[in-house]
Amino acid sequence: MKDKRVRYRTESPEETVGLGVTLGRLLQAGDLIILAGALGCGKTWFTKGIALVWAFLPMRW
Numbered sequence: 001m002k003d004k005r006v007r008y009r010t011e012s013p014e015e016t017v018g019l020g021v022t023l024g025r026l027l028q029a030g031d032l033i034i035l036a037g038a039l040g041c042g043k044t045w046f047t048k049g050i051a052l053v054w055a056f057l058p059m060r061w
């Protein structure tokens with residue numbers, strides 16, 4: 001297994017969703033994403049972006 005860590009900084013919820021969408025387009029079945037961070041740091045917004053690509057969530061906020 002390849003251990004690859006990346007770090008990105010976004011400045012708004014919309015930018016964070018956009019980053020999730022970008023990553024979501026690159027993901028393949030079986031990929032594993034681990035999110036860690038303090039309460040309110042954007043993990044849910046990022047996950048919403050991924051979910052939009054995979055059609056798990058309507059585009060509403």
